[in-house]
Amino acid sequence: MLEILVLAGGSGTRFWPVSRRLRPKQLLALEGERSLLQATVDRLAPLATPERIWISTTAELADAVRAQLPEVPPAQILLEPAGRNTAPAIGWSLLAMPAARRAGPVAVLPADHRIADPARFREVLAAAREAVAGSDRVIALGVTPDRPETGFGYLELGEPLPGPEGLRRVVRFTEKPDLATAERFLAGGRHLWNGGIFVFRGEALLAHLRRLAPELGAGLDRIAAEPARLAELYPQLPKISIDHAVMEKLAEIATLPLACGWNDLGSWDALAGVLPADAAGNAARGELVAVDAAANLVFAEGGTVALLGVSDLVVVRTDDVVLVMPKERAQDVRRLVDELARRRRTGLL
């Protein structure tokens, strides 16, 4: 058995204008017909059935999440009164599980990543489940880097550990390095990206959390003792990620390589490698007509996009917005959202 905890409470602006406050990235179907959240659940079968799946999300996304995941027991869709980052979300979700279930292995998964090879992904999760059985060990799945990404955390590999093939100690967590450091990590071959996927026994993680983040641990225990006061107490929890609260401080943490075509779809340009492309490298969802145009990314929720003589652009069309930017500026979409917020164009946020 393996309990699955999917973290689906996030919001962000990187896929604006398709993503909005009430329709964040994990609820979007960027490729096929299924949203990233739905795909996250779909790919677990047959390793984990819906009865084993827990969803941590926010109250304002509740209706949308329930509608997308009718197969998940409603009692297992947990609603944070307010987003407090991943450490409170994971801790509270574990305490919401029946004691017998959190005593066993739990996998924490982001809801908004892409996995090209789901079968291999399930094999790695199953191996991690074996590696944490009967121990207090925490496993952070790691992705072999292919670029000096400065937006991710890195795991420095230590010695091999007894257990499933590839299991190694993590010597150090490095959160979002500068470019020179990231290039060194990439060249050295001793670092993996932290994919944000963790496997542990639930009780073990809670024990680590109470020891390493005692204020958060005490707050969570108070909520467990007085669940009727959730709406009052939860927003008082420290706002902290599981990496900062626990993982970076753990004396012993291990990793397994996640060689399954992982992609965090961090911004519009990441879709270019995922959507079908024409001979000139124009990747598109929706109808595209392109003349003398190459290497563009087009995402149209309706209508036709016509490109003439442009290259390396991102062009997105929703019912109410057209976005045009170079791929290399895809990380900066937030600046447009900020400008619209300044103008109080809340309908577009």
Added chain:
Amino acid sequence: MLEILVLAGGSGTRFWPVSRRLRPKQLLALEGERSLLQATVDRLAPLATPERIWISTTAELADAVRAQLPEVPPAQILLEPAGRNTAPAIGWSLLAMPAARRAGPVAVLPADHRIADPARFREVLAAAREAVAGSDRVIALGVTPDRPETGFGYLELGEPLPGPEGLRRVVRFTEKPDLATAERFLAGGRHLWNGGIFVFRGEALLAHLRRLAPELGAGLDRIAAEPARLAELYPQLPKISIDHAVMEKLAEIATLPLACGWNDLGSWDALAGVLPADAAGNAARGELVAVDAAANLVFAEGGTVALLGVSDLVVVRTDDVVLVMPKERAQDVRRLVDELARRRRTGLL
């Protein structure tokens, strides 16, 4: 008195996707609320009242033209059974006028140009009317060139003529010169653009036409004799422009300078100088949010256009199409239309 003949039968692709087969450029409101055709009529008052205005258009545009110009007498909205270029359109329109009216001065105007200074424009038309009174003279209004445009015809200036100030003989018509020639014309200061605006006595123009283009003249006279056979005979007329059929061959033609902010709005990029612009030179119709973006032209029939880090682009949004291209490719929009025609996407043409 001055009869006005507005040529409103044209179709084209330069303002696609806003212009379509049944909604050509002259029917579009590219600036304010009035279409180019409506503005063409509006700016004539008080020089010419609607009772003096004749519209030459095609049968398939009849409903739209009548709806846009309710003040023009319906009998003066003349419907070509098929477009045969400007010489047949002008000749047939003149023959459709009562003899007493075509005996007097007539001005032929394109329906799809912009005039920044309508008062000055009316003054030039009034001066031209005086210059053709009681003579067989034809006047082609001329625009001082500000760039070596290769898409226009040029008038070479000859000696001053007696009559209104600025009246000069035209030595030669040169249709669409190559770039070197256009640059020489621009540098020499002895050439004006042919603005496609002609003033003459109607009977005089018909006499020139019968002499210089006898096949067309005979065809027009046959239609005048048997108007019931219009639908059969008109499509048999030679397809020829008034420039080729008459103007270039006239031994004597004169010009008056048209210094009234004339702009033929030849393609999307021409709108950049016409629409309101922000401090970075982004000209827009519709809501624009721009960050690190300069010198773009945005035309949105609805929704918001968000530009990040792009410059010198044309971005157009209709209900069904988004167009993105560099300004410098604005002349090539037809290539997208051709591609859509090839795909039989007739709804978009």
